[in-house]
Amino acid sequence: MEPLRTDEVATRLVSRSVRLSLPPVTASLAAVGRPRTLWTAPDEPTVVGGGAAVTVEADGADRLTQVRESASALLDGADVDGPAAARPRFFGGLAFHEEATGRDPWADFPAARFVVPEVQLVFDDDAAWLTVNAVGSDPETVEDTLAAVRTTLADLDDSPPESPPGVSKRHRTTSVDAWRESVDAAVSRIRAGELRKVVLAQALEVELDRPASVPDLLARLGETYPECHRFLVEPAMGASFLGATPERLVSLRGREVETGALAGTTGRGDTDDEDEWLANELLASEKDNHEHELVAETIREQLDSLSAEIRVGERGIRKLATVQHLWTPIDATLERDEHVLSLVDALHPTPAVGGLPPEAALDVIRDTEPFDRGWYAAPVGWFDADGDGSFAVAIRSATVEDTMATLFAGVGLVADSDPDAEWDEVQLKYRPILDELERDD
Numbered sequence: 001m002e003p004l005r006t007d008e009v010a011t012r013l014v015s016r017s018v019r020l021s022l023p024p025v026t027a028s029l030a031a032v033g034r035p036r037t038l039w040t041a042p043d044e045p046t047v048v049g050g051g052a053a054v055t056v057e058a059d060g061a062d063r064l065t066q067v068r069e070s071a072s073a074l075l076d077g078a079d080v081d082g083p084a085a086a087r088p089r090f091f092g093g094l095a096f097h098e099e100a101t102g103r104d105p106w107a108d109f110p111a112a113r114f115v116v117p118e119v120q121l122v123f124d125d126d127a128a129w130l131t132v133n134a135v136g137s138d139p140e141t142v143e144d145t146l147a148a149v150r151t152t153l154a155d156l157d158d159s160p161p162e163s164p165p166g167v168s169k170r171h172r173t174t175s176v177d178a179w180r181e182s183v184d185a186a187v188s189r190i191r192a193g194e195l196r197k198v199v200l201a202q203a204l205e206v207e208l209d210r211p212a213s214v215p216d217l218l219a220r221l222g223e224t225y226p227e228c229h230r231f232l233v234e235p236a237m238g239a240s241f242l243g244a245t246p247e248r249l250v251s252l253r254g255r256e257v258e259t260g261a262l263a264g265t266t267g268r269g270d271t272d273d274e275d276e277w278l279a280n281e282l283l284a285s286e287k288d289n290h291e292h293e294l295v296a297e298t299i300r301e302q303l304d305s306l307s308a309e310i311r312v313g314e315r316g317i318r319k320l321a322t323v324q325h326l327w328t329p330i331d332a333t334l335e336r337d338e339h340v341l342s343l344v345d346a347l348h349p350t351p352a353v354g355g356l357p358p359e360a361a362l363d364v365i366r367d368t369e370p371f372d373r374g375w376y377a378a379p380v381g382w383f384d385a386d387g388d389g390s391f392a393v394a395i396r397s398a399t400v401e402d403t404m405a406t407l408f409a410g411v412g413l414v415a416d417s418d419p420d421a422e423w424d425e426v427q428l429k430y431r432p433i434l435d436e437l438e439r440d441d
């Protein structure tokens with residue numbers, strides 16, 4: 001191999017990997033440097049990341065193209081020695097709107113941000129791949145770092161997650177009266193034919209009794225919501241955005257696409273019979289089926305121009321610990337090679353978090369919501385050098401900073417939505433995160 005020129009050493013990504021006997025996930029997340037990354041998804045290995053070997057940020061309408069171009073320039077020339085499972089990947093996400101406002105709690109969150117973690121751990125059933133990624137280092141230095149990190153991670157204890165910090169104060173961004181007014185106004189515009197659906201959200205700021213341990217919070221979420229995508233992104237020291245979302249936006253492997261429609265919600269019953277009754281009521285609800293159909297139909301339309309074949313599965317019920325949703329699996333085979341970021345661009349925001357038509361819905365959201373959505377309800381996930389990747393929709397989520405957390409939750413509104421029922425649904429959707437912050441006693 002030709003020796004590298006000095007300027008190539010300065011900009012080239014070097015990636016080296018080694019196999020480790022299984023370190024505990026939560027302790028690894030607590031041990032790695034910041035910014036930390038966590039990604040868990042059904043049918044995918046869990047990934048823990050620490051530090052940032054490379055950071056790519058962008059904003060504006062073409063933010064995903066900018067990210068893709070910067071990332072490709074780096075990944076295409078990378079010096080990677082390791083198996084496919086341990087390959088360097090970009091992890092991160094976007095703000096819901098194209099531009100970041102910089103309003104709290106999103107001051108440190110740009111409109112798009114992805115990092116290649118400096119330390120990347122990919123867990124499978126019986127072991128993990130540890131990878132060290134670096135730019136501006138020669139391979140020997142990277143190998144030395146790998147050996148040092150390996151020693152640090154070798155003796156981590158697998159202790160149970162610590163208990164919730166406790167909540168001392170709460171502040172809603174939206175009062176019941178303001179909510180009724182907003183929902184009535186949105187429903188009137190829908191009935192007048194200005195739009196067909198809009199998703200309105202609320203935020204809940206909570207003060208904690210002590211700083212929350214982010215790794216422990218994510219571990220407890222994993223115990224209660226094992227079937228959800230869990231994520232953690234940290235654009236700055238102390239600023240964390242995390243969640244356990246049931247909503248996959250899209251995953252792409254080669255030309256195979258997996259996505260789905262998730263919209264329409266009810267609670268869980270106290271008994272099996274009540275739970276079944278609620279599920280049947282949801283399956284039969286004209287309002288929820290309409291709300292759901294708009295999502296499924298839009299996703300199908302968005303994929304149509306890109307796909308050789310689309311397969312829409314049967315509508316069913318997706319049960320989670322606190323809610324049940326209407327769910328339709330949608331898969332596709334693409335006509336030609338595409339980057340997963342192009343699919344993210346085409347699909348976000350789906351009418352499960354935005355509305356229909358999208359522009360009219362975004363106007364209503366901007367005019368109505370008294371807080372900044374930031375990264376709530378936006379795509380979070382990863383992509384690799386081949387353009388494969390996996391993204392979830394960042395709902396059932398919160399920002400956490402020291403003793404403050406801000407939770408977000410929204411509901412789809414259609415012509416026959418009732419403000420009080422929608423209010424109750426928002427409170428139910430705070431539960432996944434709130435339950436892990438509140439103490440039982």
Ligand SMILES: C=C(O[C@H]1C=CC=C(C(=O)O)[C@@H]1O)C(=O)O
Nearest residue numbers: 263264265352395409410411412
């Ligand atoms: C916008 C959220 O949920 C979406 C996903 C599933 C069901 C939804 C609903 O029934 O309204 C929402 O569209 C949220 O949890 O913040």
